[in-house]
Amino acid sequence: xxxxxxxxxxxxxxxxxxxxxxxxxxxxxxxxxxxxxxxxxxxxxxxxxxxxxxxxxxxxxxxxxxxxxxxxxxxxxxxxxxxxxxxxxxxxxxxxxxxxxxxxxxxxxxxxxxxxxxxxxxxxxxxxxxxxxxxxxxxxxxxxxxxxxxxxxxxxxxxxxxxxxxxxxxxxxxxxxxx
Amino acid sequence: xxxxxxxxxxxxxxxxxxxxxxxxxxxxxxxxxxxxxxxxxxxxxxxxxxxxxxxxxxxxxxxxxxxxxxxxxxxxxxxxxxxxxxxxxxxxxxxxxxxxxxxxxxxxxxxxxxxxxxxxxxxxxxxxxxxxxxxxxxxxxxxxxxxxxxxxxxxxxxxxxxxxxxxxxxxxxxxxxxxxxxxxxxxxxxxxxxxxxxxxxxxxxxxxxxxxxxxxxxxxxxxxxxxxxxxxxxxxxxxxxxxxxxxxxxxxxxxxxxxxxxxxxxxxxxxxxxxxxxxxxxxxxxxxxxxxxxxxxxxxxxxxxxxxxxxxxxxxxxxxxxxxxxxxxxxxxxxxxxxxxxxxxxxxxxxxxxxxxxxxxxxxxxxxxxxxxxxxxxxxxxxxxxxxxxxxxxxxxxxxxxxxxxxxxxxxxxxxxxxxxxxxxxxxxxxxxxxxxxxxxxxxxxxxxxxxx
Numbered sequence: 226x227x228x229x230x231x232x233x234x235x236x237x238x239x240x241x242x243x244x245x246x247x248x249x250x251x252x253x254x255x256x257x258x259x260x261x262x263x264x265x266x267x268x269x270x271x272x273x274x275x276x277x278x279x280x281x282x283x284x285x286x287x288x289x290x291x292x293x294x295x296x297x298x299x300x301x302x303x304x305x306x307x308x309x310x311x312x313x314x315x316x317x318x319x320x321x322x323x324x325x326x327x328x329x330x331x332x333x334x335x336x337x338x339x340x341x342x343x344x345x346x347x348x349x350x351x352x353x354x355x356x357x358x359x360x361x362x363x364x365x366x367x368x369x370x371x372x373x374x375x376x377x378x379x380x381x382x383x384x385x386x387x388x389x390x391x392x393x394x395x396x397x398x399x400x401x402x403x404x
Numbered sequence: 405x406x407x408x409x410x411x412x413x414x415x416x417x418x419x420x421x422x423x424x425x426x427x428x429x430x431x432x433x434x435x436x437x438x439x440x441x442x443x444x445x446x447x448x449x450x451x452x453x454x455x456x457x458x459x460x461x462x463x464x465x466x467x468x469x470x471x472x473x474x475x476x477x478x479x480x481x482x483x484x485x486x487x488x489x490x491x492x493x494x495x496x497x498x499x500x501x502x503x504x505x506x507x508x509x510x511x512x513x514x515x516x517x518x519x520x521x522x523x524x525x526x527x528x529x530x531x532x533x534x535x536x537x538x539x540x541x542x543x544x545x546x547x548x549x550x551x552x553x554x555x556x557x558x559x560x561x562x563x564x565x566x567x568x569x570x571x572x573x574x575x576x577x578x579x580x581x582x583x584x585x586x587x588x589x590x591x592x593x594x595x596x597x598x599x600x601x602x603x604x605x606x607x608x609x610x611x612x613x614x615x616x617x618x619x620x621x622x623x624x625x626x627x628x629x630x631x632x633x634x635x636x637x638x639x640x641x642x643x644x645x646x647x648x649x650x651x652x653x654x655x656x657x658x659x660x661x662x663x664x665x666x667x668x669x670x671x672x673x674x675x676x677x678x679x680x681x682x683x684x685x686x687x688x689x690x691x692x693x694x695x696x697x698x699x700x701x702x703x704x705x706x707x708x709x710x711x712x713x714x715x716x717x718x719x720x721x722x723x724x725x726x727x728x729x730x731x732x733x734x735x736x737x738x739x740x741x742x743x744x745x746x747x748x749x750x751x752x753x754x755x756x757x758x759x760x761x762x763x764x765x766x767x768x769x770x771x772x773x774x775x776x777x778x779x780x781x782x783x784x785x786x787x788x789x790x791x792x793x794x795x796x797x798x799x800x801x802x803x804x805x806x807x808x809x810x811x812x813x814x815x816x817x818x819x820x821x822x823x824x825x826x827x828x829x830x831x832x833x834x835x836x837x838x839x840x841x842x843x844x845x846x847x848x849x850x851x852x853x854x855x856x857x
Contacts, residue, residue, distance in 0.1 A: 242850060265422060266587075266847040267619040275616060282624040286632075300548060304556040313560055323560040326643055330568040333632045333639075334575060340632070341579040344625035348618045351610035358613065364594035366614050367587070369422035369846075 233356035233404050234259075234376035235387055237396035238365070242268055245371035248394035249274040252373065255390065259379035263357065263372040282343055289339025290332050297331030298324055359403045374402065415510040416848055417692030425693070425845045429838050430588075430595055432688050438835060441687060446831050452824020459817040460535065468538050470814045477797045477809035482536040484789040485819050487644055488672065489529035489826075490570065491665070491785065494637050495673020496522030497577060500584075501633035510701055512848050513693040516841045517684065517834070518677055519581040524829040525676070526574045528822040533566070535818070562646040569643040576636055580629045583622070586612050587843040641669040648792065654731035655739070655796035658723060664716030671709035671755070672785035674702050678778035682771045684834060693840055696769045703768035706781065710759035717756065731801060739795050743808060747791040754784025 239245040245262060252260055253276045260275050262268075301324040305311075310318045345351070357363060357374060366372050373394075375387055391399045438446075463470055473480040496518040503511035534543055546567045548557055557564045589609035596602040612618065645665035648656040678699065685694040724736035739748045758780050761767045768774065799806045833839065 262616040263614045264616065264619065265426075265591075265614060266843045266850065267623050268616070268850075271616050272620040277617060277620060280621045280624050282621050283628060286625075286628045301559050304548065305559060309554070309556050313558070316560065320560065326562075326565040326639065326646075327559060327568045329639055330565075330572040330636075333636045334568075334572040337572075337576040337579055337629055337632050340625045340628045341583055344583070344621045345610070347621050348615075350612065350618075353606060353611045355611060355613055363613075367591040367594045368426045 231404050232377055232384075233359070233402040234374050234379075234382070235384070235391055235399060236357065236360045236363070236372050236374040236402050237391040237394060237399045238362055239371040239373065239394075239396050242371065244395050245373060246271060246274055248373050248391075248396070251394060252375065252390075256381055257375050257379050257387075259376040259382075261357075261374050261376070263363070263366040263374070265367055265369060265371070268371075281347060282340065285343035285347075286336050286340045289343070290336035292339075293335025294328055294332035296335075297328045301327060356402055356404050360400050362398070362400070370397070415513070415695060415697050416845070416852055417695065420692065420845075420849050420852075422846045422849055425849060426591060426842055428690075428693070429840050429842045429845070430592055432834070433592060433836060433838055434595060434597070434601070439687075442831065442835065446828070449824045449828035449831060452821050453828050455817050456821025456825050459814055459821050460531070463535055463814065463818070464540055468536060470812060471818075472809055472811040472815055473536075474807070474809075476800065476805050476807055477794055479536075479793045479797060480809055481790075481811050481815040481819060482532045483647075484786070484793045485822065486529050486532035486536075487665075487789045487793075488786045489525050489532070489822065490573075490644060491641060491669030491672045491789075492676045492782075493522040493525035493529065493573075493577070493673065494641060494666070494669035495677050496520075496525070497573075497580075497633050497637040498670050498673065499677070500580065501630040501637065504627070504630045505634060509848060509851070510698055512844045513690075513840045514677065514681060514698055514702075515844070516581075516584060517680060517830075517839045519577065519584065520830065520833045520837075520839075521673075521676060521680060522577045523574070523581060524826050524833075525673075526570065526577060527829070528826050530570055530574065531822060532818075533570075562643060562650050565643045566647060569640045573636060573640045576629070576633055580626075580633055583626055583629060584841055584844075585837065586610065587614065587622075588838045588841060590614065591842050592838065638666055641666045648796075653796045653800055654729070655720075655724075655735035655792070658720065660716055660719045660723070664713065664719070667709045667712035667716065668785060668788065671706060671713050672782055674706040674709065675778040675781035675785070678702055678706070678774050679782065680830065682775045682778075684839065686771070688834075688839075690840070693845065696771075699771060699774055700765075700768045703762050703774055703777075706778075707759055707762040710755060710762070710781070714756045717752075734799075735796060738799055739791060742795065742799070744791060744795050744798070747787050747795070751784055751788045751791060754780050755788060758784070 237248065239248060245264065245268070249260075249262055249271055253274060258276070262271055262275055264271065302319060302321075305320075306318045312318070316323070360372070360374075362370065363372065373391070373396075375382060375391065381387075388399055471480060471482065473482070499511050499518040500515040504515070534540055537543055546557060546564065557567075586609060589605050590612035593602060593605040593609045596605055642662035642665065645661035649658055649661040651657060681694055681698070681702070685691055721736050724732045727733075739745070758777060761773075761777065767777070794809050798809055
């Protein structure tokens with residue numbers, strides 16, 4: 226058995242959505258905070274069950290859309306009114322209805338890029354390796370098993386006590402995650 | 405293929421588990437050897453890719469004069485192909501984004517390859533306007549960048565809107581597709597039994613570990629991308645249609661164009677989804693995931709969009725007559741009885757008459773019949789784009805300017821070259837990436853279990 230200093234945490238493996246859900250609720254109720262769950266697909270309600278708040282992704286997307294939309298419209302206005310005013314087909318310099326398609330496209334473009342990059346950035350990806358990959362059966366997290374990991378740096382973490390707690394949640398097995 | 409009552413009404417064959425769907429889909433990529441059929445198709449499409457490279461190189465070397473384009477028909481095949489290809493892409497976005505927002509869970513097993521179809525179709529589409537520029541190496545003049553000429557692109561022109569629409573469309577489609585792939589790439593990484601597989605899929609998966617925090621942000625980003633892509637897909641073909649509708653030319657200058665183009669785009673796109681899905685599910689034995697119900701639903705949407713297209717034709721001809729404008733009336737008459745009358749009659753046969761067969765359930769659930777129908781529809785939609793481009797240009801206001809358009813061998817080489825390139829990309833895609841979204845099908849298995857099915 227590894228020394229308690231060398232581990233990242235304890236991880237429990239579950240077989241069904243129902244068991245991981247109740248395990249997550251109980252872990253949260255027990256007061257554990259440095260907890261993460263790993264699932265092969267997004268499980269509805271699991272983020273709330275382990276005590277996560279709402280994500281900042283929508284705000285990032287809104288900011289991206291505003292930058293794209295306002296920046297795009299400003300570019301078109303600046304090009305045609307300030308930088309190179311030129312009368313084309315008798316239209317006013319600021320013939321704004323003609324700016325709408327490009328303004329729209331740039332709004333979508335920036336909002337989309339912000340959504341993708343923002344999601345990855347908040348997730349801390351790309352990050353090729355992570356201690357949790359060291360858990361012996363963790364490769365099943367992308368197939369059919371659900372995992373719940375309590376990290377060693379949690380205030381309430383205690384190798385024996387936490388192990389007993391995890392085992393009481395009905396897992397297939399509980400493993401130490403080497404660092 | 406068609407005689408599978410067991411799968412008839414399901415969007416997922418009974419008895420599937422998280423493990424079984426994961427193993428089934430990823431084994432196509434990881435355990436199965438490429439069969440003889442795959443290699444034969446790959447060799448054949450590679451030949452067309454070589455022809456495309458030759459055709460593209462020669463047009464850059466010699467100029468667009470090697471094509472049949474001239475005054476008055478300066479647009480010819482290049483623009484018809486552009487409109488056709490970009491339209492095909494639209495069904496992919498429609499399936500992956502719009503049906504996601506509408507919570508149509510049957511989209512789950514067809515969205516991944518439909519998105520790939522979109523990407524490859526937009527690549528083919530983007531090639532044509534670039535080549536048609538003439539001096540292709542100045543393509544960056546289309547973009548607003550600080551330049552020593554102190555000039556800007558002509559932002560009032562729909563052709564410049566097109567540059568923004570198509571490049572945004574490609575970027576968003578790529579991000580959406582890649583975002584969807586990340587969890588599946590992690591699955592492939594975890595299952596890879598070769599070092600090369602671990603490294604390549606490992607890099608592409610970017611360290612995805614399915615953490616609940618990841619999933620929460622992922623779902624939010626994915627939903628928002630879907631929300632952004634849905635109006636985008638409407639805007640792209642609307643902008644494409646404005647390339648025509650903003651011009652004063654009879655037969656083009658019409659307000660029905662944007663909705664009529666969008667409907668035509670989704671119509672041809674669903675036909676392409678069927679063209680790809682039917683052989684794919686047969687070759688890889690995916691009838692349990694892409695069921696008859698999927699084919700039936702795609703066929704219904706083909707029928708609906710086909711009817712909107714038919715309505716567009718009716719409106720065009722009605723306006724030609726009702727406007728009382730001599731040029732509009734002439735264009736309608738010229739299309740039906742002029743030198744390109746074959747195209748008008750072919751369109752009516754392929755796009756209006758043939759899709760009516762889809763009213764019958766027996767047709768919609770027969771894979772072979774649907775496959776043949778989908779090819780007929782694509783022929784019809786290509787011909788429609790050809791007719792719109794050529795007939796309005798070849799005889800406009802002044803009879804002294806009238807002339808005929810004859811495509812050259814290079815026109816055909818580029819068109820068939822892009823078709824080859826499209827299928828070539830698709831063959832590589834189904835060989836190296838999961839053609840069905842594994843994570844989403846697992847989620848579907850979970851939902852079905854809870855419905856007590």
